[in-house]
Amino acid sequence: MNDHISPRLAAMRDALVADVDATATASPPARRRRRPTRGTVITVAAAFLAGSAVTGGITAAALPATDQDAVLETALATSTRYQVEEGNHATLLGTPAFAVTRGDGSFPLGTRPDGADRVTLTWECLESGTFTIRVDGTPVDSAACTPTTTKGQVTVLGSRWGMYPAPKSGGATVSVSGEGPARYAVWASWAKSASIARPSAQQRAETADGKVTLDEYTAAFNRLQACLAQAGQSMGTVPLSWYSGGVWTSRPTGAGPWYLYSTPSEGSETFDTQCYPREFGDVDAVWQDEHPMPEDPPVQPAAG
Numbered sequence: 001m002n003d004h005i006s007p008r009l010a011a012m013r014d015a016l017v018a019d020v021d022a023t024a025t026a027s028p029p030a031r032r033r034r035r036p037t038r039g040t041v042i043t044v045a046a047a048f049l050a051g052s053a054v055t056g057g058i059t060a061a062a063l064p065a066t067d068q069d070a071v072l073e074t075a076l077a078t079s080t081r082y083q084v085e086e087g088n089h090a091t092l093l094g095t096p097a098f099a100v101t102r103g104d105g106s107f108p109l110g111t112r113p114d115g116a117d118r119v120t121l122t123w124e125c126l127e128s129g130t131f132t133i134r135v136d137g138t139p140v141d142s143a144a145c146t147p148t149t150t151k152g153q154v155t156v157l158g159s160r161w162g163m164y165p166a167p168k169s170g171g172a173t174v175s176v177s178g179e180g181p182a183r184y185a186v187w188a189s190w191a192k193s194a195s196i197a198r199p200s201a202q203q204r205a206e207t208a209d210g211k212v213t214l215d216e217y218t219a220a221f222n223r224l225q226a227c228l229a230q231a232g233q234s235m236g237t238v239p240l241s242w243y244s245g246g247v248w249t250s251r252p253t254g255a256g257p258w259y260l261y262s263t264p265s266e267g268s269e270t271f272d273t274q275c276y277p278r279e280f281g282d283v284d285a286v287w288q289d290e291h292p293m294p295e296d297p298p299v300q301p302a303a304g
Contacts, residue, residue: 069185072124073098076159076187080122083161089194089269090118090163096189097174100126102182106175112166113190119166121174121188124148124159129182133162134175140164145184163191194269197278204282212286214257220283221259227275228263235261243294258293 077096084090093113099105109119119135125145133141141162148158166172174188199207202223206216218240225235238261244254263271276284 069100072100072185073187076122076124076185079159080120080161080187080189083122084120084163084191086268088163089273090120091115091192092120092189093192094190096187098185098187100183100185102127102178102184104175104177105186106173107186107188108171108173109188109190110171112169112171113192115192116190117166118163118191118193119172119174119188120161120163120191121186122159122161123176123184123186125182125184126158127182127184129184130179131182131184132177133186134177135164136167136172137175145182163193166190194273197274199282200278203279207282207286210286212283212290217283217287220280223279224275227279228271231270231275233263233266233270235263255294256291258287258291 076098081092084092093116095110097107097109099107121133121135123131123133123141124147125131126147128144128146130144131142132139141160143160145158145160146156149156172190174186176184176186178184200223203220206212206220212220221238225238228235238259239250240252240257241248241250241260242252242254242256243249243258244251248260
């Protein structure tokens with residue numbers, strides 16, 4: 001991320017982070033803690049660029065061209081950082097590449113930092129076009145794109161984010177090719193992925209036959225709770241819940257059961273990288289496949 005910016009742009013960046021935080025935590029508790037999605041982050045960034053008053057009414061449209069690019073760079077850097085660090089518990093490394101241009105372009109990331117194993121990038125079309133994004137020649141994204149627009153409460157995104165395996169050695173180059181002379185922006189950086197725990201022996205045994213019983217589902221969830229409690233992040237009491245007649249219930253009737261829970265934001269890294277993958281992730285995936293949840297159930301279980 002470019003930290004060599006003016007105090008005004010730094011304030012704009014900090015306001016954007018605060019706005020993203022507020023947006024990402026505004027939803028009620030869900031089955032699992034809601035990570036900040038690409039939509040959440042880029043929507044806030046898009047609103048910021050389109051004229052959001054998060055910094056007292058300064059908008060990109062009102063700034064000279066160089067300042068517009070600086071604001072755009074700050075917004076893309078902030079949204080990428082939020083996805084990488086908050087959403088995926090990874091780490092940005094090295095000096096990022098940023099450009100606002102049109103036509104085919106190549107953007108080398110420079111010397112590979114120690115530990116870098118990912119390339120992360122956000123690109124935004126500033127004019128309508130079809131774009132293909134490559135990392136060292138390998139296509140990683142392709143889309144017909146129109147600039148971000150907001151009508152009322154509906155935002156159509158013109159931005160896309162991703163994090164991809166880095167080449168095994170040497171440098172990396174992000175390239176963009178498009179149909180026609182459409183203008184676009186790209187922000188890219190090296191990153192180091194989070195260390196994810198391997199499934200425990202108990203979890204491997206529970207999923208070895210490709211099926212999960214209710215006893216195995218319950219045992220795995222109990223281990224998840226114990227793991228989080230040991231880390232000082234207790235989930236409290238979480239009963240099994242069924243879905244019947246359009247409502248959640250603790251009575252064994254209807255579809256299910258499932259454990260419905262949320263985790264505090266301060267416990268997200270331990271949950272995402274250690275406890276969940278070690279004790280519950282694979283069991284949960286098999287159970288969810290065997291017992292699909294309703295598409296749009298109420299968020300909170302009904303009592304009784």
